[in-house]
Structures are given as structure tokens and as C-alpha cells.
Amino acid sequence: MRILRFYKIMSILLRYGVDEMIPRDKLPWWAKVGRPCLFWLRNQHPDQPMGMRLRLALEALGPVFVKLGQMLSTRRDLFPLDMIVELSKLQDDVPPFPGEQAQRVIEKAFGFPVEQVFSHFSQTPLASASIAQVHEATLKKTADGAERQVVVKVIRPDILRTINADIELMQSVAQLAARLLPDGRRLKPVEVIREYRKTLLDELNLAREAANAIQLRRNFADSDLLYIPEVWSDLTRNNVMVMERIEGIPISDVERLVAEGIHLQVLAERGVEVFFTQVFRDSFFHADMHPGNIFVDPTRKDSPRYIAVDFGIVGTLNRDDKRYLAENFIAFFNRDYRRVAELHIDSGWIPAHINVEEFESAIRTVCEPIFEKPLAEISFGHVLVNLFNTARRFEMEVQPQLVLLQKTLLYVEGLGRNLYPELDLWKTAKPFLERWMQEQMGWRAVLRSLKEQSPRWAEKLPEMPMLLYDTLQGMRQQQRSGAEWQRQQLELEHRASRSHWWTTLAGSLTIVAGVFVGFNVVLPQWFTAVLVLSAGLTWWQAWRQRPGRKRR
Structure with missing residues (x-):
């Protein structure tokens, strides 16, 4: 299945001559050998500019590629202007899926029939796009007797599987393009596809979209600039969202x-x-x-x-x-x-x-x-x-x-x-x-910061005396601990000094005894001289490393 999809993608790209974006001398040997064999997949639009051919190819590849083209149309830092203009013409216009299927998706997400919350639900889509489609509905009367006109947004069934399959193929093509395109390193196709995948997955989560809408609505509450429709969060799931229907031009x-x-x-x-x-x-x-x-x-x-x-x-x-x-x-x-x-x-x-x-x-x-x-x-x-x-x-x-x-x-x-x-x-x-x-900046910023922080300061103010007392107590204990630690260090140094002198004396006496034995036993004179010299060096080194000696 994946091989067939890959073949379809490559055949469409070849029919629209998109492969001409890659210079021939940059193609690997297998592409140079294989391209002439696919004589029936030659460019069928040689008179059209590259930007238009790319747009037509993306439209033929389907909704996932159309949204990719829409995203690329904003990246004027990556493509020339004529190509950006063509990509900007891409329309997210996709045939709707059956309304009965949409209703089944909604009921599965809610766990109960639509009639339980809607007095009317239209199975005819109001609008359809690549990721989701929208249906009209009317909420049942509330306690005040009002009926609310709403729209129900439904994610397309099995769209995640389609997106994941196409994204995997896009990543493979992007890795190839990064190696073959002259500007492959600058264009960063692998990073672009990674960013696109994150964007698509975010759009698939309608619970996230509902949270975004609620935040924007709160930011522009009672605003004369922008109106954000109300969202019914209790009727929102990952694949279904209920939102106020708006009337606008x-x-x-x-x-x-x-x-x-x-x-x-x-x-x-x-x-x-x-x-x-x-x-x-x-x-x-x-x-x-x-x-x-x-x-x-x-x-x-x-x-x-x-x-x-x-x-x-x-x-x-x-x-x-x-x-x-x-x-x-x-x-x-x-x-x-x-x-x-x-x-x-x-x-x-x-x-x-x-x-x-x-x-x-x-x-x-x-x-x-x-x-x-x-x-x-x-x-x-x-x-x-x-x-x-x-x-x-x-x-x-x-x-x-x-x-x-x-x-x-x-x-x-x-x-x-x-x-x-x-x-x-x-x-x-x-x-x-x-x-x-x-x-x-300036005094306005200071006043605003004081205003924003004053509730927090007011909350902490009653605790300040105890915090100050605990801090002073901690400082006193730290001073006592420091004095005790100093006393312990001096005692340890004193013990180390005494141990050092006893060790030095014992070592010197041992070596002198060895020298005395050496003189009384028949030993070579050079061996006795080495023993005396070693004893002197050992004692001198011990003297230099005595505890308390000042280092220069």
C-alpha cells in the first residue's frame, strides 16, 4: 500500500515536471538511469511556469499536500516570489463525506444520540475542508427558553491514518531533496516537514482548538475590534467541537x-x-x-x-x-x-x-x-x-x-x-x-508591576515577621555551626601534626637501624651510601610536608 502511494506521488510529480527543480547533474545514478525508462510520465505541461506546475501537482495529490502548499506559501524566505504567488492560490476545497457518517462520529464521541442535545441537526455539511467539515445544528431550549444556533465541527474519519502515511513519504522525499537540491541545506526540507506535521496534528485536536477559542474570547471580551464565537466545552471532544454559529460577511x-x-x-x-x-x-x-x-x-x-x-x-x-x-x-x-x-x-x-x-x-x-x-x-x-x-x-x-x-x-x-x-x-x-x-519602561511600568504584584505581597505580608525571625535564627545557627566546624578542624590538624612527627621519627629510626646493620654486616660501601642518602631525602621530604607549614 505504501509503495503504491509512493508510486502515485512520484508519477504526479513527474507528469507536472516538478522533478525539473533538481538539476540533472545533482541526480543520483539510479535516477538518471531510471528516468528515461518512465517515458510515459514525462512533463505534460512544458509551457507552464514551474510555480503553476507545482500548484497543480499539489492539488492533484490531495488535501494533505494542499495544506503543505498553503504553509509553504507563507515562507517567502524559502521560495522565489512567482512560486509563492502560485502557492497562495491553493484552495482548501475538498468534497464532503456523508452526513450520516458525520452523525455516527458525533454520537460515538458523545456516547448518546444527537437528539439528546440538539433539537435539529443538519446532515448536509455547511462547509468542508481537508481536515474537518461543519454541520448546522440547534441546541435544545435552555432554562430561559432560548434556542441557540450552533455549528458542529467534525474531524474526517480515518484522516489521521492518511496524514501519517503521507507525512512518512514526505519525510523520505524531504531527506532526498536535502541532498539533491542546490539550496537543500538552506531550504531545510526535513525541518519544514517536521514543522508541518506538528501543525497538522495540532489541527486534528479539536479540544485544543476549543481551548484556544476560549482564551481568545476571554482576551477580547466586550471588544469593539474582534468577536470570538462561544464554545460549548462540555460538548467538545478531540474529534468534535460545538461552537456558536455566526452571521458575517x-x-x-x-x-x-x-x-x-x-x-x-x-x-x-x-x-x-x-x-x-x-x-x-x-x-x-x-x-x-x-x-x-x-x-x-x-x-x-x-x-x-x-x-x-x-x-x-x-x-x-x-x-x-x-x-x-x-x-x-x-x-x-x-x-x-x-x-x-x-x-x-x-x-x-x-x-x-x-x-x-x-x-x-x-x-x-x-x-x-x-x-x-x-x-x-x-x-x-x-x-x-x-x-x-x-x-x-x-x-x-x-x-x-x-x-x-x-x-x-x-x-x-x-x-x-x-x-x-x-x-x-x-x-x-x-x-x-x-x-x-x-x-x-519608566514609571508606568513600575506602577503596573506594583499593581500586578500587590495581591501577592498582601498575601505574604502577615508571614513576614516569622520569615524574618526564622532567617535570623538560621544565621545564628550557621555562625555557631561555623565556629564548631573551625574548632574541629584545628583539633584535626593538631592530631595530624602529632601523627606526622611520630611517623617521621619512626621511619628515620628504622632507616638508621638498617644503616647500622649494613655497617656491621659485610655489605658493599655503595649500598650503604644509598641507604644513608635515602634516609636523608625521606626525612627532608617529611619536614617540607609537615602540617601547618606555610606554602610559598
């Missing part, structure tokens, strides 16, 4: 947004604010913000609000990462390339042996032409990509959380420019970042 349907009277400039600017709020305020951001997962609340015209779904992929940043990014962005705004170079080295992402002047010059070479353009024409996401690419030349390894951040920022910028082409993302982001930096 797809973010990609610009014509409908205009027809509804939505203020597009405000909507675009709020998208930027949503992103930076998630990253810098919460350190927890929705990392899959493609157009299919973002909607607009149609009830708000002049103060539009986003609605997000699909929380399988989220990103997090620690305090050091946030500060590093914010200071880098501000330094870029101010065209302070020296500061950018120093930040990279201070953060430890660039080795300390790198020449800061050379790194500064490389950054200036990449970024200075960008600033010659009008601000509205500058891509914020591309600046970040160029920063990472330049840093990698100086031995920087991009952190996984920054790859997710880069992907999300590119999504946000693309959505914003699609809504309002004149969007100046730099101008929108700079005040937010400067305000955040001010809050992290």
Missing part, C-alpha cells in the same frame, strides 16, 4: 462590504490594531488569519468589527521576543540600522563574533531602497521577511514563533490592502508600538 467579499455601507478604511486599520493587540498585549495570536477564517459583523457600519473562526493554529511570544520585535520595528521606522544590528546581537539570535558594522551595512543595503518609495507602497510584511533573510546570512536561525508571526503579518497586510489599497500599515502600527514601549 466574508472579508474577501469587498463588493458586499461596500454595498452594506461598511467603512473600509476603518476596517483595514482595525485589522492592524487587532493583530498588534494580540501580539503585544496578549502574547497569544490567531495564526491562521486567511480570508476563509475572517468575517465582518454586518450590524456595525461606521465602527466595523471582525469575527474570527478556526483556532487550530495559534502563536505565542515571550517577553523578550515582544520587546525585540517592537524595538526592531521602531528602529526601522526611524531608519536606525545600527540599532537594528545591535538588537539582533544583544538578543543572542546573531552570534557575538559577527561584525556589527558589516551586519548594519547589509541591513541598510536591503532596506534603504524600500524607504525611497511612498509609505503606502511599502510592504511591512516584506520588510520583516527581508530582515530575517539578511539575518540568516549572518548565522541567524529564525525561531518557529517568528515564522508564525511572519505568516500572520503577511495575511493581515494582504487583507488590509485588499480592503483599502491606500492603507499605510507603518503609520497605523507605529503609534501602537511606541505606546506599548512606553508602557514597558
Whole structure:
């Protein structure tokens, strides 16, 4: 079975000429010999560019490879722009599996019939993707007599087996590509597939997705920027999730947004604010913000609000990462390339042996032409990509959380420019970042820290007298123990000194006795001289090593 799947994958790649990405002189001997034999698997699209052929091949290979292509479309640091554009066109559109089968999966997960919790369940899927599909349902009336419209997300049956089989084959192909591709070492195909596998497995766990949704909903409770649907955690399992059904306009349907009277400039600017709020305020951001997962609340015209779904992929940043990014962005705004170079080295992402002047010059070479353009024409996401690419030349390894951040920022910028082409993302982001930096430093940061820590201090304050008393008692006991230890050491040294002198005296007398015997017994004179010399050396060495002697 695995051999047949491998043959199918290779035949599709050959039919679309994807093998031409590997130079012929890099192919192993068995590939050079075997390729002419597969004459019926030649490139059937010779007139199409490589990027389009790669996209068509991934679509033909199925949903697992489509999602791989979607992930690769965010890695502008790995592929040329024309290939990235083609990969961005990949759509996660998969035929649904039967609704009766979905209902059986739900009932098995719940352990009871769907009629027990739903007054209505539609077996016709509302939407279908490679990992899961969604069904409409209505929860039974609650105590207040209200019925809630919900959606039930169901993982495809046996999808884990398919994913594991394809991932194993991908890993084999990645290992081969790492050896054969000219840029195999830089592209890191094995690491890319490993990262992709983790992402897929995270998406398969709907309990994890539900937890992510609950966290985001709490972060944006009563917010005018972003709405997160409610999740019923008691009806959520690893392969089933029940979530509030939302009514919104797809973010990609610009014509409908205009027809509804939505203020597009405000909507675009709020998208930027949503992103930076998630990253810098919460350190927890929705990392899959493609157009299919973002909607607009149609009830708000002049103060539009986003609605997000699909929380399988989220990103997090620690305090050091946030500060590093914010200071880098501000330094870029101010065209302070020296500061950018120093930040990279201070953060430890660039080795300390790198020449800061050379790194500064490389950054200036990449970024200075960008600033010659009008601000509205500058891509914020591309600046970040160029920063990472330049840093990698100086031995920087991009952190996984920054790859997710880069992907999300590119999504946000693309959505914003699609809504309002004149969007100046730099101008929108700079005040937010400067305000955040001010809050992290100076008296405001001190006051906030005092406010955050005051409950903990108030809890510990009654214990302070006893803690202080115990500390002083411990110090006193330590002093007593130290004095006792010193007395014991002096006594041991005294005993060692007496033992040493007695040992030295006994050894000397023994050797003298031996010499005396040697003189009274017929022995060679040279032997007697050696005995006398050995006795003298032994006594002298013992004298030098006596206890208490000061060493120079």
C-alpha cells in the first residue's frame, strides 16, 4: 500500500515536471538511469511556469499536500516570489463525506444520540475542508427558553491514518531533496516537514482548538475590534467541537462590504490594531488569519468589527521576543540600522563574533531602497521577511514563533490592502508600538508591576515577621555551626601534626637501624651510601610536608 502511494506521488510529480527543480547533474545514478525508462510520465505541461506546475501537482495529490502548499506559501524566505504567488492560490476545497457518517462520529464521541442535545441537526455539511467539515445544528431550549444556533465541527474519519502515511513519504522525499537540491541545506526540507506535521496534528485536536477559542474570547471580551464565537466545552471532544454559529460577511467579499455601507478604511486599520493587540498585549495570536477564517459583523457600519473562526493554529511570544520585535520595528521606522544590528546581537539570535558594522551595512543595503518609495507602497510584511533573510546570512536561525508571526503579518497586510489599497500599515502600527514601549519602561511600568504584584505581597505580608525571625535564627545557627566546624578542624590538624612527627621519627629510626646493620654486616660501601642518602631525602621530604607549614 505504501509503495503504491509512493508510486502515485512520484508519477504526479513527474507528469507536472516538478522533478525539473533538481538539476540533472545533482541526480543520483539510479535516477538518471531510471528516468528515461518512465517515458510515459514525462512533463505534460512544458509551457507552464514551474510555480503553476507545482500548484497543480499539489492539488492533484490531495488535501494533505494542499495544506503543505498553503504553509509553504507563507515562507517567502524559502521560495522565489512567482512560486509563492502560485502557492497562495491553493484552495482548501475538498468534497464532503456523508452526513450520516458525520452523525455516527458525533454520537460515538458523545456516547448518546444527537437528539439528546440538539433539537435539529443538519446532515448536509455547511462547509468542508481537508481536515474537518461543519454541520448546522440547534441546541435544545435552555432554562430561559432560548434556542441557540450552533455549528458542529467534525474531524474526517480515518484522516489521521492518511496524514501519517503521507507525512512518512514526505519525510523520505524531504531527506532526498536535502541532498539533491542546490539550496537543500538552506531550504531545510526535513525541518519544514517536521514543522508541518506538528501543525497538522495540532489541527486534528479539536479540544485544543476549543481551548484556544476560549482564551481568545476571554482576551477580547466586550471588544469593539474582534468577536470570538462561544464554545460549548462540555460538548467538545478531540474529534468534535460545538461552537456558536455566526452571521458575517466574508472579508474577501469587498463588493458586499461596500454595498452594506461598511467603512473600509476603518476596517483595514482595525485589522492592524487587532493583530498588534494580540501580539503585544496578549502574547497569544490567531495564526491562521486567511480570508476563509475572517468575517465582518454586518450590524456595525461606521465602527466595523471582525469575527474570527478556526483556532487550530495559534502563536505565542515571550517577553523578550515582544520587546525585540517592537524595538526592531521602531528602529526601522526611524531608519536606525545600527540599532537594528545591535538588537539582533544583544538578543543572542546573531552570534557575538559577527561584525556589527558589516551586519548594519547589509541591513541598510536591503532596506534603504524600500524607504525611497511612498509609505503606502511599502510592504511591512516584506520588510520583516527581508530582515530575517539578511539575518540568516549572518548565522541567524529564525525561531518557529517568528515564522508564525511572519505568516500572520503577511495575511493581515494582504487583507488590509485588499480592503483599502491606500492603507499605510507603518503609520497605523507605529503609534501602537511606541505606546506599548512606553508602557514597558519608566514609571508606568513600575506602577503596573506594583499593581500586578500587590495581591501577592498582601498575601505574604502577615508571614513576614516569622520569615524574618526564622532567617535570623538560621544565621545564628550557621555562625555557631561555623565556629564548631573551625574548632574541629584545628583539633584535626593538631592530631595530624602529632601523627606526622611520630611517623617521621619512626621511619628515620628504622632507616638508621638498617644503616647500622649494613655497617656491621659485610655489605658493599655503595649500598650503604644509598641507604644513608635515602634516609636523608625521606626525612627532608617529611619536614617540607609537615602540617601547618606555610606554602610559598
